[in-house]
Amino acid sequence: MILAECIKKTLLVCVFGLGTLTLHAQITSGKIIFERKTNLKKIFKDDERMRNSGMELDTRIEHFELYFNDTASAFIPVPPEVEEQGWGKYLTSHNVIYKDLKSDQRLAILDMAGREMYVLDSITKHTWKITNKKRTLAGYQCTRAIWEVNDSTRIYAWFSVDLVPSTGPEGFGGLPGTILGLATEDGSVIYFAKSVEVMQPSQEIITPEKPKKVFTSEELKELLIERMGAWMKPEDIEAMFYWI
Numbered sequence: 001m002i003l004a005e006c007i008k009k010t011l012l013v014c015v016f017g018l019g020t021l022t023l024h025a026q027i028t029s030g031k032i033i034f035e036r037k038t039n040l041k042k043i044f045k046d047d048e049r050m051r052n053s054g055m056e057l058d059t060r061i062e063h064f065e066l067y068f069n070d071t072a073s074a075f076i077p078v079p080p081e082v083e084e085q086g087w088g089k090y091l092t093s094h095n096v097i098y099k100d101l102k103s104d105q106r107l108a109i110l111d112m113a114g115r116e117m118y119v120l121d122s123i124t125k126h127t128w129k130i131t132n133k134k135r136t137l138a139g140y141q142c143t144r145a146i147w148e149v150n151d152s153t154r155i156y157a158w159f160s161v162d163l164v165p166s167t168g169p170e171g172f173g174g175l176p177g178t179i180l181g182l183a184t185e186d187g188s189v190i191y192f193a194k195s196v197e198v199m200q201p202s203q204e205i206i207t208p209e210k211p212k213k214v215f216t217s218e219e220l221k222e223l224l225i226e227r228m229g230a231w232m233k234p235e236d237i238e239a240m241f242y243w244i
Contacts, residue, residue: 027163029069031197032138032180033078034169036062038092042188060092064191066169067201068178073099073167074206090114095244097171098208099123106171107208108244110220119244120214124171128157137180138193145175149242154185163196171244217241 040057063078077094096109101123108119126147133144135158142158149155157172158181168179169191180193215223224237 026161027196027198028165029198029200030067030163031199031201032066032068032178033194034064034066034191035194036060036064036092036169037190038062039188040091042186062092062094063194064169066167067205068163068165068167069201069206070165071100071102072206073101073165074201074208075169093240093243095170097244098206099167099171099173101165101167106244107211107214108171109208109211110240110244117220118211118214119217119220120211121216123173124217124244126172126174128175130175135181138196140180140193140196142180143177153242155242156183156185157181217244 038060040060044057062080065076065078067074067076075095075097077096083089090111090113094111097106098108099106104123106121106123108121110117110119128145128147130143130145135142135144137158137160140160140162142160145157145159147155147157155172157168157175157179159168159175159177159179161177163178163180165178166175167173168175169182172179172182180196182191183189221237221241224232224240225234228237
């Protein structure tokens with residue numbers, strides 16, 4: 001009787017241990033839904049033309065999907081149910097970004113006022129400072145990291161080591177896990193994961209079609225400064241490339 005009870009307790013401990021291991025098993029492939037909040041008042045606070053344009057500078061809420069496995073990822077905007085009309089729909093970015101984690105390359109498809117521009121380059125490297133601050137996002141414990149873009153700009157990322165691939169929203173990655181939260185220091189742009197689904201994305205989803213014409217980041221910057229420099233500040237053009 002005593003022996004049977006000991007065996008029963010041992011089995012319960014083993015089952016509990018297996019359940020714990022399953023709960024915390026590292027994820028190598030899946031789909032993450034991100035919600036992005038963009039505070040247009042903060043973004044355009046120093047732009048007198050935008051403040052006087054008559055456009056409603058509100059907080060936009062948009063959604064994105066990040067598909068990933070251990071070798072690649074694809075960050076894709078979710079089309080809104082009702083598409084905004086006019087120039088207002090271009091006040092936020094809707095980049096599509098594919099990353100080949102094995103070859104260290106990324107293809108960014110930028111929506112430039114309705115025209116697609118392709119940037120093929122190496123994956124952007126960020127110099128992260130990992131802190132000891134924690135928070136839970138989409139059910140996963142995350143650690144905060146900071147990228148100091150320059151003397152006046154910081155971007156915060158929250159990554160989880162439970163999701164193995166070093167990727168995240170937009171062009172961000174380079175941390176020991178997947179980024180589930182991303183925000184500018186002033187809160188003007190905030191990405192938070194709403195859900196994580198363990199699944200195996202198809203190759204069609206994470207593999208881009210080969211574009212006919214591509215630029216490197218520097219080539220496209222030069223082109224934009226040449227064509228749009230009359231009404232866009234160089235620092236605004238530079239800031240576009242923080243995200244890809």
